[in-house]
Amino acid sequence: MNFKEKVVWITGASSGIGEALAEEFAKLGARLILSSRRQAELERVKAKLKMSDEDCLVLPLDLEQYHEMEDKVEKALNHFDRIDYLVNNGGISQRSLIMDTKMEVYERLMDIDFLGTVALSKAVLPVFIRQKSGHYTVVTSLMGKFASPLRAGYCGAKHALHGFFDALRLEHEDDNVGVTLVCPGFIRTDISRNALTGSGAAQQTMDQAQENGMSANECAQRIIKGINRGDFETYIGGKERLAVYLKRWFPRILHRVVRKSAVT
16 A cells, blocks of 8 residues: 555654654555544644644544534545554553443543544545545454453453454445454553543553553554555553454453463
């Protein structure tokens, strides 16, 4: 794939993997739409990229406000006359036991990680169909393939993304619409600091495995390679990726391994 002059829309672009993706796509000559809740941070990323207003649109959006997504797509099309790639990267994690977690926390996780992503993707779908081309990249997690303690709601939302986007791929292959599901493991970002606890407050600490994980820029480079290969799914990280195959072939072994592992 040649990303030069292609319009790439990235959610969660104000930090972490999203910011790194913006950097890597900019190097490849893409035109960018940068979205997250934090406009000031999006403007910082745009300034770092040294991109013109013509080639980079800052478009704030809140995934919890998923009824607004059609308006956001209209604004994107008013600036660029097309959308070639939608990178659904925005989301939030969780660190709390099921017994200690308020239902409101699960609702928020589903609103942000699943419904917001689905709503934006659905709003972009008519554009892809009209163009007879388009590609969704959905940054889920290895937690979309297996589970871990303290992340039940997060796992549920990420598993749901796999079900939805596998169905979307089946329904729209004839429209030349592609889907790549990206499953990162431990990446050095603030995801664990921002993770919701049982009360809904942020954890505010970095998990040790996260701190020792892959850099966000290396992760972004591997994501783009996965898109280039046309991967249906791509697993990114270190030895934690092996858990995907343990889950498939030896689920009881994986169960024992995860129970003995440090999960924060």
